[in-house]
Amino acid sequence: MTTSTSVTVSPTFLDRVRGYSPPRRYLPVAATVALLIGMFGAGSLRYQGFADPQVVLNLFVDNAFLLVLGVGMTFVILTGGIDLSVGSVVALSTMIAASTLQAGWPAIATIIAVLVSGTLLGTLMGLVIHYFEVQPFIASLAVMFLARGLCYLISVESIPIREAGFTAFAQGSVPLPGGYHVTPSVVVAVVVFAIGAWVLHMTRFGRTVYAVGGSESSAHLMGLRVALVKVGVYTISGLCSALAGLLFAAYTLSGYSLHAVGMELDAIAAVVIGGTLLTGGRGLLLGTMFGVLLLGTIQTFISFDGTLSSWWTKISIGTLLLIFVVIQRLLTRRQN
Amino acid sequence: MRELVRRPLFWSTLALLLLIALNTAVTPSFLSVRLQDGHLYGSLIDILRNGAPVLLVALGMTLVIATRGIDLSVGAVAAIAGAVACVYIAGSDRPAATSTVVSAVALAVGVCILLGLWNGFLVSVFGIQPIIATLVLMTAGRGLAMLITDGQITTVVNPAFKVLGAGFVATLPVAILIALAVFAVTAVLARRTALGMLIESVGINPEASRLAGVRARTITWTVYVFCAFCAGVAGLMIASNTSAADANNAGLWIELDAILAVVIGGTSLAGGKFSLLGTLVGAMFIQTLATTIPTIGIPAEANYLFKAVVVIAVCLLQSPRVRAAFRSRRPVSTVKAGAA
Numbered sequence: 123m124t125t126s127t128s129v130t131v132s133p134t135f136l137d138r139v140r141g142y143s144p145p146r147r148y149l150p151v152a153a154t155v156a157l158l159i160g161m162f163g164a165g166s167l168r169y170q171g172f173a174d175p176q177v178v179l180n181l182f183v184d185n186a187f188l189l190v191l192g193v194g195m196t197f198v199i200l201t202g203g204i205d206l207s208v209g210s211v212v213a214l215s216t217m218i219a220a221s222t223l224q225a226g227w228p229a230i231a232t233i234i235a236v237l238v239s240g241t242l243l244g245t246l247m248g249l250v251i252h253y254f255e256v257q258p259f260i261a262s263l264a265v266m267f268l269a270r271g272l273c274y275l276i277s278v279e280s281i282p283i284r285e286a287g288f289t290a291f292a293q294g295s296v297p298l299p300g301g302y303h304v305t306p307s308v309v310v311a312v313v314v315f316a317i318g319a320w321v322l323h324m325t326r327f328g329r330t331v332y333a334v335g336g337s338e339s340s341a342h343l344m345g346l347r348v349a350l351v352k353v354g355v356y357t358i359s360g361l362c363s364a365l366a367g368l369l370f371a372a373y374t375l376s377g378y379s380l381h382a383v384g385m386e387l388d389a390i391a392a393v394v395i396g397g398t399l400l401t402g403g404r405g406l407l408l409g410t411m412f413g414v415l416l417l418g419t420i421q422t423f424i425s426f427d428g429t430l431s432s433w434w435t436k437i438s439i440g441t442l443l444l445i446f447v448v449i450q451r452l453l454t455r456r457q458n
Numbered sequence: 459m460r461e462l463v464r465r466p467l468f469w470s471t472l473a474l475l476l477l478i479a480l481n482t483a484v485t486p487s488f489l490s491v492r493l494q495d496g497h498l499y500g501s502l503i504d505i506l507r508n509g510a511p512v513l514l515v516a517l518g519m520t521l522v523i524a525t526r527g528i529d530l531s532v533g534a535v536a537a538i539a540g541a542v543a544c545v546y547i548a549g550s551d552r553p554a555a556t557s558t559v560v561s562a563v564a565l566a567v568g569v570c571i572l573l574g575l576w577n578g579f580l581v582s583v584f585g586i587q588p589i590i591a592t593l594v595l596m597t598a599g600r601g602l603a604m605l606i607t608d609g610q611i612t613t614v615v616n617p618a619f620k621v622l623g624a625g626f627v628a629t630l631p632v633a634i635l636i637a638l639a640v641f642a643v644t645a646v647l648a649r650r651t652a653l654g655m656l657i658e659s660v661g662i663n664p665e666a667s668r669l670a671g672v673r674a675r676t677i678t679w680t681v682y683v684f685c686a687f688c689a690g691v692a693g694l695m696i697a698s699n700t701s702a703a704d705a706n707n708a709g710l711w712i713e714l715d716a717i718l719a720v721v722i723g724g725t726s727l728a729g730g731k732f733s734l735l736g737t738l739v740g741a742m743f744i745q746t747l748a749t750t751i752p753t754i755g756i757p758a759e760a761n762y763l764f765k766a767v768v769v770i771a772v773c774l775l776q777s778p779r780v781r782a783a784f785r786s787r788r789p790v791s792t793v794k795a796g797a798a
Contacts, residue, residue: 254777271760434605436597437602
């Protein structure tokens with residue numbers, strides 16, 4: 123997939139507005155945004171205080187780790203792969219963080235240890251997928267088991283985090299103009315998102331990610347560095363999972379083997395709802411962000427309602443997933 | 459001997475036997491089976507009984523994988539089956555009657571077949587990738603199960619229902635008898651009729667099969683229905699064994715165990731070739747592994763670590779690169795290993 127930004131004779135502003143049709147690649151994202159706005163509209167009509175900007179900001183606060191996971195997952199899915207290990211790697215990261223902090227490591231050493239181990243797992247997975255031609259699904263399944271197993275080896279019990287730096291980070295607040303505030307983890311997530319968007323949309327690596335997703339053999343014949351990219355995306359996903367694990371550890375201030383069970387499904391759902399094609403090659407990182415926000419909005423909706431039970435979250439995520447998958451299918455079928 | 463090594467089932471059977479040998483070395487009573495109150499008791503019987511749900515789900519999964527698909531929703535379907543049956547029994551007028559159980563089981567299996575129809579519809583008619591189509595139900599299914607049980611763990615007290623998962627007939631556990639019966643029927647249908655070959659042809663190339671006159675769409679659809687049926691029966695066994703429907707934990711990660719069993723059994727994830735006998739060995743291997751780990755003094759939770767090692771080992775052994783390396787080292791006459 124390449125973008126063709128053809129600049130022709132500059133027409134007048136009015137002509138441009140009149141003849142404007144949004145590029146196809148923005149259509150799925152536009153659908154997500156429309157749905158998000160619709161849900162917020164419905165929420166603010168039904169519940170008092172739903173439309174408060176702080177509610178919007180809290181979407182970021184409560185889903186910072188999911189956004190970070192979504193960034194990594196978007197890279198993987200764009201190449202046509204999938205990473206089922208992210209939830210387990212998050213759990214493993216919280217365990218490593220909690221246990222090393224308990225052993226008296228300085229926070230910075232803990233952070234480095236977590237990031238390195240996550241990246242290493244991701245790289246290993248990428249190497250197995252690319253060089254041994256193991257399906258991404260089954261390779262990441264193995265890493266999923268591996269990471270959960272390692273969690274239990276560290277400890278079966280939940281380990282609390284009491285280190286000063288982590289608790290300060292967890293309880294910290296970043297004031298925004300207008301009396302609103304977010305947590306430091308939101309800042310981290312937004313920075314990760316910005317870096318991800320830059321890499322994906324502005325660098326040679328990012329272009330190659332799209333090319334590999336479009337057609338791996340074509341990309342290979344074009345002389346693109348397929349191996350680097352295929353191993354690279356899983357490395358990125360591993361790094362993002364480890365970072366998300368750190369944010370999750372700070373969010374819950376504990377390490378536990380059963381943290382983040384099924385979070386890989388949330389991450390995949392966010393990416394799909396954000397309009398990224400599961401066959402790879404098409405999608406935007408921006409869409410993933412809106413996908414994460416949409417998942418967050420569903421939860422907010424349910425918690426505002428109070429009468430709806432928590433399982434409606436799962437049912438509505440499944441339904442949304444279905445709708446978007448079907449829409450994607452119809453769109454691609456028409457193009458073919 | 460060389461012929462034997464080349465049989466597809468050789469390595470998985472060897473692994474299973476080694477595991478049993480290890481168990482016997484650690485606990486000498488492992489192999490002993492004794493008769494008590496008309497039931498057979500012993501570790502081997504436990505493995506058979508507890509392995510029945512995984513075996514059932516893996517059977518359905520084998521056929522799905524043979525069509526180059528995958529069904530991630532089996533765990534959720536199992537949870538729904540348990541939830542439907544338990545809620546029906548608990549809410550009926552005569553919660554202890556056998557007739558209630560019969561209609562509860564029929565209802566639960568019916569619901570599961572509907573879910574299978576739904577999965578198959580998404581895959582075969584809409585043409586959505588199997589992993590995603592079934593991901594929808596995997597995500598929503600547990601929510602649905604909780605909706606049915608209202609978020610509670612529904613317990614039932616019914617001797618007839620208990621038989622399904624924990625009962626014995628002719629000294630053998632009912633669960634494994636059911637699983638083996640389904641296995642036998644599937645094996646006969648798949649290998650004594652053309653059905654197995656047709657399924658494999660769809661797995662190799664659905665479009666070419668269609669042009670050759672195979673009803674590719676119907677076959678794809680059917681295997682998902684069969685898979686959901688198996689998952690439903692497995693879910694009933696799990697619910698019956700605990701006399702309760704736990705929407706959150708019933709059948710949790712059973713899809714992964716089932717896929718693992720299928721892979722260990724030598725069925726290729728790329729579709730087009732399957733071995734039901736291999737799946738049987740694979741399922742028993744997984745259950746024996748789960749029993750072995752606490753026996754040799756490792757925390758039961760570390761199970762996952764060993765499963766990961768097994769998955770990685772099997773996948774690497776199956777990968778083209780490793781196979782090519784093996785082949786170049788031993789340039790013997792290439793005997794094509796037929797599917798079992």
